[in-house]
Amino acid sequence: MNQSLNDIYQPGTELTVGSHRARIIKYLTSGGFAHIYTAEICPADLSSPAKIACLKRVLVPDKPSLNVLRAEVDAMKLLRGNQHVVSYIDSHAAKSGVHDGSYEVFLLMEYCSGGGLIDFMNTRLQNRLQEGEVLKITSDITQGIAAMHALQPPLIHRDIKIENVLISDDRTFKVCDFGSVCGVIRPPKNPQEFNYVQHDILKNTTAQYRAPEMIDLYRGYPINEKSDIWALGVFLYKLCYYTTPFEKVGEAAILHSRFQFPSYPQYSDSLKHLISFMLSENPTQRPNICQVLEEVSRIQGTPCPLRNFYVTRAMQQQQQHQQPKIKFDHSASQPKLDSANNIINVPFKMSHNQPLRSTQTFAGAPVNAASNGYLPALKPLPIQPVSSSFTNGPFKFIEGNKALQSKQTPHFQPPISHDFNRLGRSQTFTPTSTLASRSSVSPPLAGRGDISKIISANPTNVEPSPIYLSSGTQTDDGFASSHALKLERTKSIASLSSSESVESQHTGGSATRRFGQKLKVFTGERRSISPIKSRQNTGDSVRSAFATLRRGFSGGSFKSELPNKRNSLDISSTSSHSNGFKFRVSSSESIEEENVYPRFSHSRSSSSASIVSDLDQLQQDDTGAKNYYKSHSPVKVSATQGSRSSIQKRVQDLLKNSQDSPVKKTAHGYGMLSPGDEAAELASQLTNETMLQNVHQSTASTPKVLSPAKRNSSVVIKAGQQVSKDAEEVPSSRKPAPPKPKRPKKPSHLKADKIIKEAETSAYEHSVDISDIEIDELEKDFKRRFPSAV
Ligand SMILES: Nc1ncnc2c1ncn2[C@@H]1O[C@H](COP(=O)(O)OP(=O)(O)OP(=O)(O)O)[C@@H](O)[C@H]1O
Secondary structure (H helix, E strand, O other): OOOOHHHOOOOOOEEEEOOEEEEEEEEEEEEOOEEEEEEEEEOOOOOOOOOEEEEEEEEEOOHHHHHHHHHHHHHHHHHOOOOOEOOEEEEEEEEOOOOOOOEEEEEEEEOOOOEEHHHHHHOOOOOOOOHHHHHHHHHHHHHHHHHHHOOOOOOEOOOOOHHHEEEOOOOOEEEOOOOOOEOOEOOOOOHHHHHHHHHHHHHHOOHHHOOHHHHOHHHOOOEOHHHHHHHHHHHHHHHHHOOOOOOOOOHHHHHOOOOOEOOOOOOOHHHHHHHHHHOOOOHHHOOOHHHHHHHHHHHHOOOOOOOOHHHHHHHHHHHHHHOOOOOOOHHHHOOOEOOOOOEOOOOEEOOOOOOOOOOOOEOOEOOOHHHOOOOOOOOOOOOOOOOOOOOOOOOOOOOOOHHHOOOOOOOOOOOOOEEHHHOOOOOOOOHHHHHHHHHOOOOOOOOOOOHHHHHHHOOOOOOOHHHHOOOOOOOOOOHHHHOOOOOOOOOOOOOOOHHHOOOOOOOOOOHHHHHHHHHHHHOOOOOOOOOOOOOOOOOOOOOOHHHHHHHHHHOOOOHHHOOOHHHHOOOOOOOOOHHHEEEEEOOOOOEEEEEOOOOOOOOOOHHHHHHHHHHHHHHHOOOOHHHHHHOOOOOOOOOOOOOOOOHHHHHHHHHHHHHHOOOOOOOOEOOOOOOOOHHHHHHHHHHOOEOOOOOOOOOOOOOOOOOHHHHOOOOOOOHHHHHHHHHHHOOHHHOOOOOOOOOOOOOHHHHHHHHHHHHHHHHHOOOOOOOHHHHHHHHHHHHHHOHHHO
16 A cells, blocks of 8 residues: 555544545555545435445546546445445545645445455354355345346446455445446457457456356357356355365366365255356356345245346336237236235246256265255246245245335236256366357347446436336347347447556555565465455455556556466466465465466456447447547547447547547536536546545545656556557467357247347347237247237
8 A cells, every 4th residue: 555654544534525524433444545444424324324434535546547436436326225235325536635646536335344254254264154154145245236237237246256245234245346347248349349358357357256258258258247147156156165166277167167066064955056057157057146046045945035127027028019919818827926925826846856967076976966956047047936935835025125126016927837847957067068158159249338328227316226127138048149239329438548557566555565465466465364365266356446546556567467368368278277376274274275377467447337338439440449549538428429320420429529528517426516626527527427626624634645657667558558469469360250140049948038038139229129020929929828818
């Protein structure tokens, strides 16, 4: 940390953060460039009467870095009020007292007095977490992530990991760190896009939690909710075994989802199956977040706390399509609900005898599927019940998380015969599975909108109630991705500053800190006592925006940290990282592997928040990355402008705006606007919101920021340049070929999920008309499945 202890606010220091007064109670800790405090706030937070909040104070070196925080703050705002997400209260930015172009950002959020999950786990080294505890944590975090996936368009967290979970005083586990959040990223279509996405993923994700489709972009899958599901699977595995499933072998194992379950501690087959299911190599075979929660609840023996919003959307979509032609007899087709909202007339078929079709080993022993009672879905699931109860009885519905409860509760529930005979896991952990997945590559998915679109589509301060409207979210299959999205680009995301990223070179702070930093680069941060290293086991990236800012501050070389970048994305690479591990006995009972294979740079730019938009821009720019990055600056395109303008016009607009567009100011969000203030102007430029200037009415001094030269004395490598350079290093055989628009043939037994697909498709393509053929097909399909309804 580049700040001395003198910079720490003393208890009693008073600040203004947005519309809140904050009085420092205590300095808690430092994270990267952030200082974390508890503070008493006035007025108390509306969402909770608590007067104690957490104040995060961050030094931001420059404007582009401010964009990063903006994306994080915006994501927090969208999720505010969800009890499984660390709640945003207020924020504020101003120029720092040091006149070097740096800024100070204050973020007030809910204070989680229980500390971090990582710390909790470290208290349980001798007595590992029991299944009930694992399930409780997983359920909470799944609900937090569900709140993101439920948005339309959805938000992808991209950095789900143990370290990003905090515990509130009521022992609720909460997701934090939204610095890596993005919208759905469609598969890159050309080398420029490929390099851009690759770079963005390296910056914003953590190696051990990276999904196969993130490592091997040539597979042609979008980075979407299913990538979060993978990370959540790794998270769940680590909760159980205190290490990640791919710790030993690394990427080669990730690419084929090759892992084993340790024999200790012992967990039920159901839980292991769930993990395996979530870690399906093929993203289309992973469950969606609602299905994960349903299964967690089933294992817990409790009702599922959320409705399956994917199903609801699909049903609504179907209803919309069919209403004009089909006389829908609700009474015949819809399941009857009892007073507790339980379905009472839906046959529930659950096979306990389905053999598990997986070559995966469970601590060396074959899985006894018969004792499992539940087998994960082999294929994208057909419409699921909103929730399944643990027993073979009726599905149960409860009104759980308010933030996810629809104000438009559907009038009917899906009439489902949930046939578990059809469920099973087909994944084989052989290299051929990769080939198979390649052969069924989904056609490119066009962008679903950048984060600015997400923000505008999901207004803050409002419960994400539109989640039950038609979904633009991919649920289960890649088929939907064959429908290119036609979401209009309403405005160019403000955070177009990847070229500004700088690299780590620690230049200040104590010797201990420097040592710690260095360790972090190569092996993860050490915690001298803790055997569960917050970064050690999780690989290379720490993806909070604040962490990035720290690295941005400290300079360093991106290139130096990317010796193996090419290999890392080479699916054919057989490079084993086994030599890169050394065993370290970190406690009497746990032996941890220390990942020492090269880390990638983690400099973050705001690009993470705008990748879809950026890809669109790249796509339109035939002259490639060079020109793209030239125009890669904060741009404002109005909503009306953005709609389907020609390529030339859009490029012209972008270039023009990047050069001289005056910024439209509004006055909400970060606080009041001080006209003329550059920080406020920037904030407005980035977010249509404003920041307060000099709101910082502290009696304490402003933290010192090292001069750029000092903190970045070696090299500042622009991300764009580096990416281009790396692009040259990609062997020609690995040059991305345009993804084949090959659409895998859908097995007939999966036709039910067509409803979901249609819903998704329709949601993506707002302007697309449903053809007669499709309607006929829908009709036929509907008649076949619900004969009583017609
Ligand atoms: N809302 C909160 N309530 C309680 N403690 C918090 C809260 N936010 C952060 N902390 C504590 O501060 C630490 C650092 O916070 P955070 O991770 O957000 O900062 P950072 O700069 O992103 O750090 P890093 O670079 O290590 O990720 C966390 O590990 C946690 O212990």
